[in-house]
Amino acid sequence: MKNFTYQRPAQVREALALAAAHDGTRYLGGGTNLVDLMKDGVEAPTRLVDVRQLPLKGIQLSPGGDLVIGATATNSDLAVHPEVRRHYPALSQAVLAGASGQLRNMATVGGNLLQRTRCGYFADTSQPCNKRTPGSGCAALAGEHHNHAILGWTEHCVATHPSDMCVALAAFDARVRYETLDGVSEIPLADFYLPVGDSPQRETVLPRGALITAVTLPGSAGGLRSRYRKVRERASYAFANVSVAAALDVHDGVVRGARIAFGGVASRPWRAREAEAALRDAAATPDAFRAAADAELAAARPLADNAYKVALARNLMVAVLTELTDRAELTDRAELADRAE
Incomplete structure (x- = not known):
């Protein structure tokens, strides 16, 4: 561990001034990633500004x-x-x-x-x-x-x-x-x-x-039916092989809007814009979900050992959207029953 200076400011402007005054400054929150990287020698800040307070x-x-x-x-x-x-x-x-x-x-x-x-x-x-x-x-x-x-x-x-x-x-x-x-x-x-x-x-x-x-x-974006699912190599807190976050607006069996993002497939959270566009005004069916996933994943370039992620991402997206559609149908039926009473 290399020596570093540690400071704990009380106000945002104070923290900003400390960071501006010293090269090699890093902000410290919970430290759950930064401290590990410091131990491994990947990160070597000369000053830590603790922002938790x-x-x-x-x-x-x-x-x-x-x-x-x-x-x-x-x-x-x-x-x-x-x-x-x-x-x-x-x-x-x-x-x-x-x-x-x-x-x-x-x-x-x-x-x-x-x-x-x-x-x-x-x-x-x-x-x-x-x-x-x-x-x-x-x-x-x-x-x-x-x-x-x-x-x-x-x-x-x-x-x-x-x-x-x-x-x-x-x-x-x-x-x-x-x-x-x-x-x-x-x-x-x-x-x-x-x-x-x-x-x-x-x-x-x-x-x-x-x-x-x-x-x-x-x-x-609030109030939409949404779901996050993650596939990982073990059940206990592993990073995602592939994950999907989705929010779906379905009315009378037709998709009025969809929000979809993938994890574990790119250097950043991957917003599935092609899939969303393909689903707009489409029937809320597994076939339509599969076609939308294929439209998004057409740009995929798997490496020698991770081609499985293409099929995994497709199947996971279809499963999540199908689950959200089934929930929407149950809600619609319940609302109709309430009105009938």
């Missing part, structure tokens, strides 16, 4: 009906919050699928957004990795890559984004609010993560020294 823990509805989630709210608080469970159930399910209770009690929402890939070559400083050491190469291309990307990758990096929470946030069109010494800004999550390109070490659009202060979920 900043007034950013709240989860509340805005006057306009959006749900504003403070960046230092823990994953545990997020998963059990009544507004989240009632209006954005896929988000609660994703957080609960992501880690053990002990980790959820420590991990923060802002930190979850910024967690690094769990690619074994990234964590092993003896191996080449463009994300860790730009220009060194990507060992996973010819190495162990059965759980790596099938969409959006380049020869510079085939790692996947590890977050469950962010997959659900992507489906709900979340926005990320951050602050610098120049003021407050907000950006859609869809634009927050950078494509791999030839610079995989640059993962987000955050300016240097910026601090995430909140995540906002639009009220228009």
Whole structure:
């Protein structure tokens, strides 16, 4: 462990000033990812600015009906919050699928957004990795890559984004609010993560020294039937082989709107825009869901050992959408029965 300075500011502006004044500063939330990377020698900050005491823990509805989630709210608080469970159930399910209770009690929402890939070559400083050491190469291309990307990758990096929470946030069109010494800004999550390109070490659009202060979920996404499902190699808190977050609006057997995002298939949460477009005004049937999945996955480029992810993603999406449709039909029948009485 290399020596570093530790500071715990009480206000956001103080934290921003500390980060601006010192190169090598990293913000520390729950530390569930950063501290591990420091132990492995992947990260070596010279200064840690602990943000857990900043007034950013709240989860509340805005006057306009959006749900504003403070960046230092823990994953545990997020998963059990009544507004989240009632209006954005896929988000609660994703957080609960992501880690053990002990980790959820420590991990923060802002930190979850910024967690690094769990690619074994990234964590092993003896191996080449463009994300860790730009220009060194990507060992996973010819190495162990059965759980790596099938969409959006380049020869510079085939790692996947590890977050469950962010997959659900992507489906709900979340926005990320951050602050610098120049003021407050907000950006859609869809634009927050950078494509791999030839610079995989640059993962987000955050300016240097910026601090995430909140995540906002639009009220228009609340209330839809939604579901998060994750396929992993063991039942006990493993990272996703493939996951799906979906919200579906079905009326009289026709899809009026769909929100779908995949996890475990790309360097960022993958919003399935092609599938959503294919489903609009389509019959809510497994055949239509399968065709929509195929439209999205037509761009997949599996590696030698992860082609299984294409079929897995297709089948998982069909299963989740079918489950949501069945729930919608049950609800419609119950409403008709109530009216008849």
